[in-house]
Amino acid sequence: MAPMLDHWDASSSQNILPNSARGSSPKSILYVDAYDSFSYNVVAMLEETLDAKVTVITIDSEWPESNMTEFLQHYEAIVLGPGPGDPNVPSDVGIMRDIWNLKDSNLLPVFGICLGFQSLCLHHGVPIERLPYPLHGQIHKISTSSTDIFERLSEVEVTLYHSLYANAAAGTSPELEYLAWLSLKDRPDAQIPMAVRHLNKPFWGVQFHPESCKSEINACKALLTNWWKMALSFNKITGRGGYSPLPETVISPHTAPSSFPDAAYEMLKWSKSTSRSSLSRSFERVGLSAESISELFNEPGSPTVLFQSNGRYSIASVPSPGSWRLEYNVETHKLRLIQLNGDREEVNDCITVVQLWDALRYLMEMKKVDSGNSQVPFWGGFLGYFSYELGLTCLPHHSSAQAAEQPKPTENSSSHSPFAEPPDVSLLWCERSIVVDNATGHVVIQSTRQDDSGWLDETLRQLQDLADGGHGSSADQYLDSILRESKIQFPEEQKYKQEIESCKAELAAGESYELCLTSETSITLPIPQVESERLMFPWKLYRRLKTYNPAAFSAFADLGDTKIASSSPECFLNWDRESTLEMKPMKGTVRKSPDMTMEKACEILSSTKEMAENLMIADLIRHDLYGICGSGGVHVEKLLEVADYGRVYSMITHIKGKVRPNHPGFAVRHMSHLNTPNMSVHGLTTLQRCLPPGSMTGAPKERSCMHLRTIENRKRSIYSGVMGFLDLGGGGSFSVLIRSAFTCSGGRDEIEKGQQTWRIGAGGAITTLSTAEGEWDEMLTKLRVVCNVFRPLDAGGKSDASS
Numbered sequence: 001m002a003p004m005l006d007h008w009d010a011s012s013s014q015n016i017l018p019n020s021a022r023g024s025s026p027k028s029i030l031y032v033d034a035y036d037s038f039s040y041n042v043v044a045m046l047e048e049t050l051d052a053k054v055t056v057i058t059i060d061s062e063w064p065e066s067n068m069t070e071f072l073q074h075y076e077a078i079v080l081g082p083g084p085g086d087p088n089v090p091s092d093v094g095i096m097r098d099i100w101n102l103k104d105s106n107l108l109p110v111f112g113i114c115l116g117f118q119s120l121c122l123h124h125g126v127p128i129e130r131l132p133y134p135l136h137g138q139i140h141k142i143s144t145s146s147t148d149i150f151e152r153l154s155e156v157e158v159t160l161y162h163s164l165y166a167n168a169a170a171g172t173s174p175e176l177e178y179l180a181w182l183s184l185k186d187r188p189d190a191q192i193p194m195a196v197r198h199l200n201k202p203f204w205g206v207q208f209h210p211e212s213c214k215s216e217i218n219a220c221k222a223l224l225t226n227w228w229k230m231a232l233s234f235n236k237i238t239g240r241g242g243y244s245p246l247p248e249t250v251i252s253p254h255t256a257p258s259s260f261p262d263a264a265y266e267m268l269k270w271s272k273s274t275s276r277s278s279l280s281r282s283f284e285r286v287g288l289s290a291e292s293i294s295e296l297f298n299e300p301g302s303p304t305v306l307f308q309s310n311g312r313y314s315i316a317s318v319p320s321p322g323s324w325r326l327e328y329n330v331e332t333h334k335l336r337l338i339q340l341n342g343d344r345e346e347v348n349d350c351i352t353v354v355q356l357w358d359a360l361r362y363l364m365e366m367k368k369v370d371s372g373n374s375q376v377p378f379w380g381g382f383l384g385y386f387s388y389e390l391g392l393t394c395l396p397h398h399s400s401a402q403a404a405e406q407p408k409p410t411e412n413s414s415s416h417s418p419f420a421e422p423p424d425v426s427l428l429w430c431e432r433s434i435v436v437d438n439a440t441g442h443v444v445i446q447s448t449r450q451d452d453s454g455w456l457d458e459t460l461r462q463l464q465d466l467a468d469g470g471h472g473s474s475a476d477q478y479l480d481s482i483l484r485e486s487k488i489q490f491p492e493e494q495k496y497k498q499e500i501e502s503c504k505a506e507l508a509a510g511e512s513y514e515l516c517l518t519s520e521t522s523i524t525l526p527i528p529q530v531e532s533e534r535l536m537f538p539w540k541l542y543r544r545l546k547t548y549n550p551a552a553f554s555a556f557a558d559l560g561d562t563k564i565a566s567s568s569p570e571c572f573l574n575w576d577r578e579s580t581l582e583m584k585p586m587k588g589t590v591r592k593s594p595d596m597t598m599e600k601a602c603e604i605l606s607s608t609k610e611m612a613e614n615l616m617i618a619d620l621i622r623h624d625l626y627g628i629c630g631s632g633g634v635h636v637e638k639l640l641e642v643a644d645y646g647r648v649y650s651m652i653t654h655i656k657g658k659v660r661p662n663h664p665g666f667a668v669r670h671m672s673h674l675n676t677p678n679m680s681v682h683g684l685t686t687l688q689r690c691l692p693p694g695s696m697t698g699a700p701k702e703r704s705c706m707h708l709r710t711i712e713n714r715k716r717s718i719y720s721g722v723m724g725f726l727d728l729g730g731g732g733s734f735s736v737l738i739r740s741a742f743t744c745s746g747g748r749d750e751i752e753k754g755q756q757t758w759r760i761g762a763g764g765a766i767t768t769l770s771t772a773e774g775e776w777d778e779m780l781t782k783l784r785v786v787c788n789v790f791r792p793l794d795a796g797g798k799s800d801a802s803s
Contacts, residue, residue, distance in 0.1 A: 026053040030075040034083025037700040040626035041211040047631035059094030074243045077109040077231045080116025084703040087119040109202040109231030117205030121166040124173040134163030134768040136513040137612030142194045144180040149226040156219040159212030163510045202234045261351045264359035273322040275450045278372030278379035281460040286441035290314030301535035304558045305383035309733040311552035318432035328425035353393045364680035369728040376435040380448035381728040384427035388720035391692030420744040422562040480792035491519035503766040514616045514698040518763030538563035545789045553735030566740035569645040572722045575683040577730035581657040585695040587614040588651035591781040601649035609769035618653040620694040625657035627667030633658045679730035693736045696720040718742040719761030
C-alpha cells in the first residue's frame with residue numbers, strides 16, 4: 001500500500017538532494033506527449049530545473065513489449081503533458097488513462113499539466129466541462145494553499161491555455177485535495193481549480209502552464225523542485241528505483257524508415273562543377289541596387305531569384321553553365337530536375353517527402369563550401385521556396401489522423417480551382433551570385449565554380465560601369481495599361497465571418513488555442529501580346545511592390561511557370577554557419593494612418609487579445625527550437641515587441657537556439673546523421689521540423705492545421721510557405737511568404753485565353769477574444785498592402801483604389 005501523502009510535508013523531503021550534488025547520473029522521467037506544441041518546453045524545463053533525463057512517448061504509443069508495469073519501473077516519475085482536445089475523449093488522452101489504474105504496489109509519482117491535470121480529476125469523479133469563456137494565452141494570478149508543492153508560494157502569476165475546467169462544485173472527490181484556485185473577474189464567487197493532489201497516491205496536477213515564457217519562472221521552478229523532492233521521497237520510502245535507465249531506442253518514433261533516394265546521386269552528379277571554395281571580387285558602390293544588378297545578368301523569363309535577407313543583404317542569382325532547377329509535388333511525389341543549359345536534360349522520379357529532405361541534406365553535406373567571403377551570408381547553393389502543403393507533411397501526426405490529408409472538394413469549394421497549381425518545392429541551384437550589403441554599399445561577386453576567375457573579373461568591370469537606372473515612368477505606363485483591365489475577386493465577407501465563427505467554436509471546444517485563418521484573393525489580368533512584355537510583367541510588378549511596400553524580406557522568383565513577388569516583413573528561420581538558429585514570429589498588426597502613432601499602436605497591441613496571439617506563437621516557436629537544440633539550448637531575445645513595418649505596426653518575438661551536435665534535441669535524437677558540424681544539415685532539419693510557420697497555423701500546430709484544412713477547404717500553396725536560401729557554407733535564411741502575390745501562369749492554355757491570374761493570401765489569428773468585424777478589417781489591412789499594387793497609379797503616383 002502506498003504511504004498516505006496527506007501526512008507528508010516539505011520538510012520530510014529535504015534530505016533528497018539533487019543528482020548533481022550526489023555525483024550520480026541524472027534520474028529518469030517519462031513524459032507523455034499529447035501532440036501539443038508546447039511539449040518540448042515542458043521537457044526542457046524539467047531537465048534544466050531538476051537535473052533529470054526525460055524520455056518522450058506519445059499518447060497513441062503502445063507500451064514497449066506490452067508490459068507497462070515493467071517499463072515504468074525504469075523511471076522515477078511520469079509527467080502527463082498538455083494537449084488539445086477533451087479528456088472525456090479516449091483518443092485525446094490515450095495511454096494517460098492507463099496510469100490511473102496502476103496497482104498500489106506499482107505506483108510511481110505523476111505530475112499532470114493542463115490535459116494531464118484534467119485527466120487526473122476526471123478519473124476521480126470530477127466532471128470536466130467548458131468554461132464560460134476560454135482562457136488561451138492569458139496571464140493570471142492564482143491563489144495557492146502555500147503548502148505541498150506550493151510551499152512558500154502564496155500567489156503565482158501563470159499562463160493559461162484552457163477552455164475546459166474541473167468543475168469541483170458539480171462533483172467532489174474525497175481522494176483529491178485542491179492546492180490552487182483562480183477567481184474570474186466577472187464571477188468572483190466561482191473558484192476554478194488550478195492545482196490538485198491525490199491524498200493517498202503520489203499524483204499531482206496543475207491546470208496552468210509552468211513552462212510558458214510569461215509564467216513566473218522562479219515560482220514555477222520552485223513548485224517543480226518541491227514536487228520532485230516529494231516524488232523522490234515517495235520512491236525512497238516505497239523502495240522504488242534501482243533499475244538501469246532504458247536506451248532511447250526502446251521508444252521508436254512513428255515515422256517508418258525510408259530508403260535513400262537515387263535522385264540524391266543524380267543531384268550530386270549535376271553539381272560536379274561546384275568546388276569547395278567560393279572565389280569573389282568586391283567593391284563599394286552606395287546606391288547600386290540588387291534589382292539593377294539582377295536585370296543586367298538575368299534575361300526576362302529566365303530562371304531568376306532575388307532575395308533580401310533581414311533587410312540588409314540582397315542576393316541575386318546569376319546563371320552559369322552548371323545551373324539547374326528542382327521541383328517537387330506533394331500529392332504526386334513527383335520530383336523534377338531540369339538542367340538550364342546545354343541539351344536541357346530532365347530527370348523525373350517519384351520519392352517521398354522524407355526522401356526529399358534526405359536528398360537535400362546529402363547534397364548540402366557532400367558539396368559543402370569551406371571558404372568564401374565571410375562578410376556575406378550566402379556563397380552558393382539553393383534559392384527558392386517551400387509551400388505550406390509541403391509543411392503539412394512534415395508535422396507529427398496522431399496515429400488516428402490521416403497524415404497530410406488534403407481538403408476534400410465540395411460543390412462550392414475553391415478547391416475546384418481553375419488555376420494551375422505551382423510545385424510545392426522549387427529551388428534554383430546557384431553557383432554564381434552577387435550579394436549587395438544594403439547598409440554599406442559593399443558588393444560581392446562570387447562563384448563556386450572551379451577556375452571561374454575570368455568571369456569574376458569581367459563581371460567586376462561590368463558592375464563598376466553600371467548606371468543604376470531605377471524604375472522609369474515608361475515602365476509604369478506600360479504596367480498601368482495592363483492593370484487597368486484587372487478583375488479582382490475578393491473574399492466573400494459573410495463567408496469569411498462564418499469561418500471565423502467556426503474557428504471560435506473549435507477554440508471553445510478545446511481543440512486549439514489559436515487558429516490562423518486565411519483567405520485568398522485572385523486577380524485576373526490580360527497577358528501582354530508582345531512576348532518581351534509578357535516575360536517582363538512579373539518583374540515590373542515586383543519592382544512596384546518593393547517601391548510601394550519596402551520590406552526586410554522582399555523577394556522575386558521566376559521559376560518556370562511560377563512567379564512570386566513578395567514584400568514579406570516576417571522572418572521564419574535564420575541560421576549562421578556556426579551554431580545559431582533564430583526565429584522571429586510576428587503576430588498582432590495595426591494599420592498605419594495619419595493619427596496612428598507608435599505610442600497608440602503599442603497601446604492597442606498591449607491588449608489581452610493581441611498579446612495572447614503573439615505569446616501563443618512564441619511558446620510554440622520555443623517548442624520547435626527545443627526539439628532541435630535540446631534543454632539549455634533556447635532563449636528568448638525579445639518578447640512581444642512592437643516595431644514599424646512600413647505600412648503597418650506589428651508585434652514580434654525573437655527567439656534563438658544553439659545547435660550542439662553531441663546534444664541533439666528531443667525531436668531529432670533518433671536521427672543519427674545529425675552528428676555533423678555542418679550547419680546546412682542542421683538548418684535543413686530545423687526547416688523540416690518547424691514547417692509550416694507557426695505564425696500561420698496557430699497552436700497546437702498539428703490539431704490546428706487539421707481544423708484549418710477543413711474550415712478553409714482550399715490549398716494555400718505558396719502563401720504561408722517560406723522563401724529563402726540554403727548556403728553551401730552552412731547558413732540559411734527564410735521568410736514567411738506573406739504580403740506576397742504569386743502565379744502559375746504562362747502555360748499554353750492561359751496564353752490562348754489571353755489571361756493570367758495572380759493570387760494573394762491574407763488572414764489573421766483567431767482567438768476567443770476575436771470579433772468577426774475586427775478580424776475582417778485586419779485581413780483587409782494586410783490584403784491592401786499587396787492588392788493595391790494591382791491598381792494603376794493616378795497622376796500623383798498613388799493607387800487608384802484604397803482597398
